[in-house]
Every structure is written in structure tokens, then in C-alpha cells.
Amino acid sequence: MVTMKEIAEKANVSVATVSYVLNENGNISEETKKRVWEVVKELNYRPNHIAKSLKMQKTNTIGVIVEDVTVFNAPKIIDGINENAEKFGLSIILTNMRLEKLVGNHPTDPEKCRPLVKKIMDELISKQVDGIIYIGLHPRDVTAIIPDVDIPIVFVYCYTTNAHQHSIIYDDQLAAYEATNYLISKGHERIALISGHIDSKSAHSRYSGYYQSIKEHQLAFYPGYIKTGDWYFDSGYTLAKDLLQHDNIPTAILAMNDQMAVGAIKACNDLGFKVPADISIIGFDNREFSEYSSPKLTTISLPLQEMGFLSIQAIQDLISGSSKTGGKLTCELIERESVCTPKSMKI
Amino acid sequence: MVTMKEIAEKANVSVATVSYVLNENGNISEETKKRVWEVVKELNYRPNHIAKSLKMQKTNTIGVIVEDVTVFNAPKIIDGINENAEKFGLSIILTNMRLEKLVGNHPTDPEKCRPLVKKIMDELISKQVDGIIYIGLHPRDVTAIIPDVDIPIVFVYCYTTNAHQHSIIYDDQLAAYEATNYLISKGHERIALISGHIDSKSAHSRYSGYYQSIKEHQLAFYPGYIKTGDWYFDSGYTLAKDLLQHDNIPTAILAMNDQMAVGAIKACNDLGFKVPADISIIGFDNREFSEYSSPKLTTISLPLQEMGFLSIQAIQDLISGSSKTGGKLTCELIERESVCTPKSMKI
DNA sequence: TTGTAGGCGTTATCAC
DNA sequence: GTGATAACGCCTACAA
DSSP states (O other): OOOHHHHHHHHHHHHHHHHHHHOSSOOHHHHHHHHHHHHHHHTTTOOOHHHHHHHTTOOEEEEESSSOOTTTTHHHHEEEHHHHHHHHHHHHEEEEEEEEHTTTHHHHHHHHHHHHHHHHHHHHHHTTSEEEEEEEESSSBBGGGGGOOSSOOOEESBBBOOTTEEOOOOOOHHHHHHHHHHHHTTTTTOOEEEEOOOOOHHHHHHHHHHHHHHHTTTTOOGGEEEEEEEHHHHHHHHHHHHHHSSSSOOOOESSSSHHHHHHHHHHHHHHTOOTTTTTEOOOOOOOOGSSSSHHHHHBOOHHHHHHHHHHHHHHHHHTTTOOOOOOOOOOOOEOSOOOOOOGGGGO | OOOOOHHHHHSSHHHHHHHHHHHTTOOOOOHHHHHHHHHHHTTTOOOOHHHHHHHHHHOEEEEESSSSSTTTTTTHHHHHHHHHHHHHHEEEEEEEEOHHHHHHTTTOHHHHHHHHHHHHHHHHTTTTEEEEEEEOOSSSSGGSSOOOOOEEEEEEEEEEOTTTTTOBBHHHHHHHHHHHHHHHHHOOOOOOEEETTTTOOHHHHHHHHHHHHHHHHTOOOOOOOOOOOOHHHHHHHHHHHHTTTSSSSOOEEESSHHHHHHHHHHHHHHHHHTTTTOOEEEEOOOOOGGGTTTSOBBBOEEEEHHHHHHHHHHHHHHHOOOOOOOOOOOOOOOSSSSOOGGGGOOO
16 A cells, blocks of 8 residues: 555655645645655555544544345435435445344334444444434334434434434325325315324324325215225235225225235226226335336325435534434325226216 | 543553453453453443554455445345345445436446546545445446456456456346246247347346247247347337237247336236236346236346345455355246246146 | 654554 | 553644
């Protein structure tokens, strides 16, 4: 490895001078500058960030902890982080907890997770990262999992109740509210809901949004229209069948994720209902496969890339001590082919 | 930040002694060890990896360059990297080139890419990474893109002709060969192929595998059964329609990726052919959505996680100078619902 | 305008 | 058994 010392010798100056010209501070004559730069190019010198970090007590590096990279939200969030990190000249050390492999789809047990997170954070702090971004597997309160460390942390796709830490989340309730509004605006009055696990924060918020819209439009609320699934395809399939095999069939179904929505589409097909002619279906999450269903699924897109992008801004704010505004991000409705005006409304 | 010096003072020993007990080398009395450890716990000391790296001239860190994290292959490869990196005690610095955003789906222009890669590699080398893993967007020769640097590099999901660098790839030809064999074993004799871009290395290899199988089984080779698409859903749809609206309709279609396979399924449905009863369809890549199609798509699974896992092994071999065995990884056939025995064979 | 020297937190050599 | 002390590569007062 070529060092400043070697540059200095070859250019007949001191290391200090080399440092000055490299960092473009200090008062150095054009003459010397030129000579130093020539040697730098010639020897293909690359500054040693490790040494610099040690001296400066700053690494310009952010530790990113992902609960699981293979989960659908992670890549886009990471992409957003990268995009903005580059603008700030920050590097990313990525640690993947592989949580889904470790605990499966079960609710994450704080007692098991905490030591894991603690170990990873200690490691990151040892590496002198300037801050940490923590990307959750699903939206939930992770306060109980996070050890008490003295370093800026920003949570993405999950949140904490610690006031001095920031959380970047999106507005589940608003999204479900708008999805329901959209259905109503198309003329639907009998709208069923296929929910995810009832103990899930998201499911709860999305339900609230649905309910809010129904009430605001003074539509009848049928408890029988609320079905609770488990987020998976099969539950969407069986619950939709349920809905379609009883009296008072709904004209539209709002599913709380795309898997269940696609399952619902299959149920309709199997039972001889056409989507969307006979029944409209709307999903949630805008997963990649929602574009490949027949009909293509109308759904809600989550602001994942934006969340990643903002998390870098937030961590910078935390590091530099400037105050930070909160606020939830909003989702976007993606209109495709699985929703239309109900039959009864048609001319 | 608490340092060894502070530990030393509080424990009434020298820094050297602290170092000895922390690293468990040197001959230190149990007495002193105990005293030092107590202070370490008490002050919650964390070693400074930056200082250590500087001294040891080794960071135990691998730079991972991903051409695009949001592309389907990346998360699983990264997951494999993480899994094995943890076992070796290695950290990962992740850099995302975001290539797809920058150059789109066009063939990557070496003249544009090279400076980009050069910049990223210089940055990584400045950070003193012990080696670099480069994850490609799609399988291709990236030799022209890679600057000449003196650090171990392993390529994943792409390859180079440089002898001193390793590439981790899977066997496209074998996979297509086996997919075709599978169709033939089910009794199919008229098997059409929906190919990707003809200038793609993968498309070429997969075609070879298909051809090899047809020939080995002494089946007739109809050039009219070979259709060239562009990897997207729509091309699968229109090309399958082509195939089904002319004479001598095939009994099975091998599509070179899942998007086109799903497009082909839709074409069959629209034309009144049942999948798989009238026509069998097999895809490639085992994308997430292949599980949500109706019928569920039979396809080829790529060993992505394994490739990531092995890349860490390979980079370690390169770093430690031990020789390394090459060899392509094999894919796995995922049997689902889109293939069955052709009608003519049924009782 | 340039050079000297101290120090960032470690490890390791040598002396005691 | 333990302690000084010199690096590792860089930055930056301060001196010249």
C-alpha cells in the first residue's frame, strides 16, 4: 500500500504538505501542488480511510440492520438508503439478522431477539459507525428489542416509543381509508374486508381506515363482511369462497395484502364469478406478482424507497443534532384491472 | 468512548496488560485478569475496530458491490453472503450501483460502467476491505467493466475471463436440458421454446440445453417452435398465441423465464386452452409470483442463496491464497401444477 | 510556504 | 507477570 510518507519522499516535501494538498487546505504553492499531484497519480495513491477515521473520530459510515433482506420490503428500502447515502458521502455496513429463518413467521419474542440485536449493535459500535438504521420485518413496536445504546438510531418499517429516536413509517390507516373510498367512488356499497392476523398492528390500522370510510359514507356496516385471515394466499382463497357462498354477496373485496387478494381472485374464478365484472378486488402492498395476475391487481403501493431515502436524512439530522420533523408517509393507489363499477350500477 | 487506557488506569495496570487479558494471550495472573475484566464490564468497554484494523493491517471486512439490489436475484445472494460471512467473522460493506436505474434494461455499455465501477472499487479499497464480491444484474462476461485492481475479487451471477479471479455461476444449459428432459419424460414430443433476448448469454445456454435434450431423445426439431421474446410478460403472451394459432400445436412450452411463462398461461386461457390439460408450461427462475399463478407454475429454481454462500468461501480462499475448485452450481426443478402428461397419451 | 511533532486506540517487541 | 514504547497512516497545531 502506498502511503503519504512515500509520496512525500518522492516529491521532496513533508507528509504535512502532502496532506495539505490532498485535502486542499493550507497555503501551498501551485508549484508544489502540481508536483505532489503528479506523484500521487504516478504511484496510484489511495487514502487510507481507516487511518483517517481513527484520527478524525468519524467514519462516515452508517450501520444498517435488516431484520431480513429476503423479505419483500427490504430491497427497495435499502435502495433508497443507498441513493441518499451516496449524496451524503456515507458508506453502509449491512447486517442481516435473517430473522425470518430464525423465528419463522411467529411473533418475534423479545427475550430471544434482544441479545441478538445487542450483539449486532455492539459490533457496529465497535466499528465506530456514526449511526444505525434498523429495518423491521413488519410494522410493529420494537422498543422491547432494542438495547440501550448511546448512538443515533432510526427505525424504518417499525417504530419505537423512545422519544430521542426517530421512526420512518407510512400511514396504514389512511391507505385503507383511501382504498375504501376508491371502491365507494366506483359505486360499491357492499364491501367486504379480508384482514390479516388480528394481533398485527397493520391489520388493526387498515381495519380502522376501512371502518372510517364506511362510516363517513353512511354505508351499512356488516360484521359478516369482516373476515380474518393469516396474510397467506390460502386464507384469501377460502375466506373469499366463504363470502361468495352466503347471502348478501359483496360487490367488492378489500384484501389486506396482495397474496390474499390473489387468493380471492382464484376463489372467484373457481366459483364462476368474473373479476372485476361480478366482483371487484383490491389488494395491498403492490407486490411484484400483483402485476402478473389475471386480471392485473389494483392495489396500494407502499413508499418503501422513499422510506429508505428519508431514513438517511433522519439519521443525519440525529447525528448533527438538528431537530427533525416526524410525519407518516402516504401510500399510493395503483389502478389496474381488478376494480370496476358494480353490475347493479351499470346501464 | 472508553478506551484501553482508561481501563488500565482504573485497574492499576498498563495498557499492555489490558491488551493481554482482552486478547487472552500473554501470561497474566488470574488475579489481574479478574480485576481487568471487572473494570471492562463496569465501564462497558467496546474495542475500537478502527484502531485495531489500522494496527493489524486487516479489517475482516468484505466489500460487496451489487449492480442492483432491487433485482430479484440480489436479496437471496446477499442473504447467502451474510450467512457465511457471519461464520467467518466478516463484515459486509454494501454498495449498490443501482445499475438498472442508470442504464435501464439496455445492454450495459462498458464505457459507461467502467468509471462507475472504478470509483466504487477505489472507495472500497480506501476502506481497506480484504476482498470484493461483485454481484451481477444478469449472467454475462463483465471483464470489460472491471478495472485492474490488486485485490481479491469474486464474481457472482456473472463472470470474468481473468484467471486469477473466481466466478460463481450456475449451469444454465444443464437446467434447460433437465427441464426439457422432464417434459419428455412426461410424454411430450412437441415442445416449443419461448426464448429471451437472443444476445443474452443465458438465453443462448438455455437454448443449447433444450436442443441437446431434443436431439438426445431423437425428437423432431421444428424451427417454428422456437420463438424469441424479450423476457417480459407481454412477449410470452403474444408468442404463445402465435404458437397456438398455427398448425401443429405444441403440447408443451418451455419459457425461459417465469414472466413469459405466466404470459403464456394467460394466452392459453384467452384462447380456450386449459393448462396443463391441453398444454403444459414450464418456467424458469422460480420467481416469487410463480407460486401465485393459476395453475401454480412448474419452474426451475436458481441456487441463489448457495451462490452467495459460496462466494464468501471463494473470497476467503483467494485472500488466504489457497487454491480453489471451480464448477458450476446446479438448478432444481420445482414441480407444481402447470405440467402433466399430454392428452394424446392419456387413457 | 513548508516542516516538526504529537496523538487517535491498538498490538507487539522487548526489557525488567 | 507486567510495563514502556514504537509502530499503523493520517491530520493539524505550532514553529520556522
